[in-house]
Amino acid sequence: MLAIFVVTYVLIVKKSFDKNMAGALGALATMVAGAQLGVFDQQEFITEELAGDYLILAVLFGNLLIVAVASEVGIFQFISVFLLKFTRGDPKKLYYVLGILTFLLSAIVNTIPAILVVGALTIVATQELGYNPKPYILMEIVVTNTGGLTTVISAITNLIIATPFKIGFVMFIAIAGPLALILLAVSLIMMIRMVPIPEVSEEELEEKRIQIAGYNEWNVVKDKDKFKLTGLVFAVTMLFLLLSDTVGMDISVIAVGGGILMVYTSGYNFEKILPKVDWTLLAFFTSLFVLIKGLELVGLLDLITEAIVFVLNNWLQGNSILSALAILIFSSLFSGILDNVVLAVALTPILEKIAETNPELHIGGMVWALIVGTNLGGGLTPIGAPPGVLGLGILYKETGHKVGWGEFFKSVGIVTLVRIAISAVYIALLVLLFSSDSLINL
Secondary structure (H helix, E strand, O other): OHHHHHHHHHHHHOOOOOHHHHHHHHHHHHHHHHHHOOOOOHHHHHHHHOHHHHHHHHHHHHHHHHHHHHHHHOHHHHHHHHHHHHHOOOHHHHHHHHHHHHHHHHHHOOHHHHHHHHHHHHHHHHHHHOOOOHHHHHHHHHHHHHHOOOOOOOOHHHHHHHOOOOOOHHHHHHHHHHHHHHHHHHHHHHHHHHOOOOOOOHHHHHHHHHHHHOOOHHHHOOOHHHHHHHHHHHHHHHHHHHOHHHHOOOHHHHHHHHHHHHHHHHOOOHHHHHHHOOHHHHHHHHHHHHHHHHHHHOOHHHHHHHHHHHHHHHHOOOOHHHHHHHHHHHHHHHHHHOOHHHHHHHHHHHHHHHHHHOOOOOHHHHHHHHHHHHHHHHHHOOOOOHHHHHHHHHHHHHHOOOOOHHHHHHHHHHHHHHHHHHHHHHHHHHHHHOOHHHHOOO
C-alpha cells in the first residue's frame, strides 16, 4: 500500500503525467491490492470506509454545480464588470479587491466555494483586461486558507477539530481572527512580490479606463428576471451555509440543494448545466480519498499518531509551548503531503486522549496548533488542500497553464512557510498569556 501511495504521488508530481490519471490508477491499485492482501473487503470499503468522504464529495459537487449555474446566468460576469468599473482597470487595485473578496468569502462561507467563485470572477475580469490570471489565482489560493482560519465553519478541518473541544463560533473568531488578519496582510504583500502582476503604462491604463467607462454590467445578463431570481437563491444558499450549524441542515444538503434550486430558477435543464461541472476534480478527490483510506487501514496513520503520543509524553512533557509547536510543525508538513481533512480526523482523537491522560499538558495550545497547521499546511503543495487543487484546476482549464510543484512551492509554498513561522509566535503567545481552559471548553 505504501509503495502504491509513493508511486502515485510521484506520478502526480510529475508535470508530464496527467495527475487525474495518476490518481485514478493509484486508487484502482489500492482497491485491488487491498482486497488481494486481505486488508479490506471491497464492498465494505466502498460502502462503509469511504462513507464519511461521500459527504465531502457532495459538498464539492454542490459548490461546483452552484458555480456552473451562476456562471451560465451571468452572475460572475455581472460582478466582474462591477469590479472592473470599481478598480478602473488598475491591476493592483483589482489584485487587492479580489484578495479581500476571497478572504471574506472564505471566512463567511467556506474555502471551497470561495476559490470557485473568485476564481471564476478572476478569469472573466483578467480576460476582459488582457491580464495574466496566474498571479491573481495563486494569490487567491494563499488567501483562501487564510480566510479559512477565521471562523469555525470556514473550513471542514475547523469543524472536525473544534467540535469535540466545544469551541464555539464567537470563541473561534476571537482567538483565530487576529491571526487571520495578520496573515492576510502578509499574504497579499508577499505574493505580489513573489508573483508580480503585469506592469501597465499610464497610457495603457487610460485606454482601459476609457474602455471600462462604457461598460454596463446588465449587458452581460441574458434574462434579468431569471438572473435576479437565481441570484436570490445563490445569496440565500450562501447565508444558509453561513448558518449551517444553527439551521439544523448539513452543509452537503445545503450545497447540493442550493445548486439544484439554482438550476431550476435559471430556466436551464440538467443536460445543459451538468457538462459545465468539472467532473475531473471530483474524480481526483475521490482517488485521493481511496489512497489515504488505504494507508489508514494498513495502519500507517496509526503508527504516525502513536509516534506523536510518544514524543509528547516522553520528550516534551511539561513544556506546553514546545508541545504546541511540535503539533503545528507536524500538522503543517503532513497536511501538505497527505490531506488536511484526513489528518484532522486522525489527530483530533489523539489530542482528546492526551487531554484525558495528561491534564498537565497545555492541550488548548495544541488544539489551536492543529487548527492552524491543517489550515495553512495545505499551501505547501498543490494537492495539500482543496482550494489549491481547485484554483490550479481553474487556471489550467481556462488558460492551459499548468503550475508544477516546483513553481508552486517557490511562491505559495514559501509564503506558507513564512505564515507558519508567524503562527508559531502567535500560538506561543497564546500558551504564555492564556490558560488552557480559556482556549477550549472541556
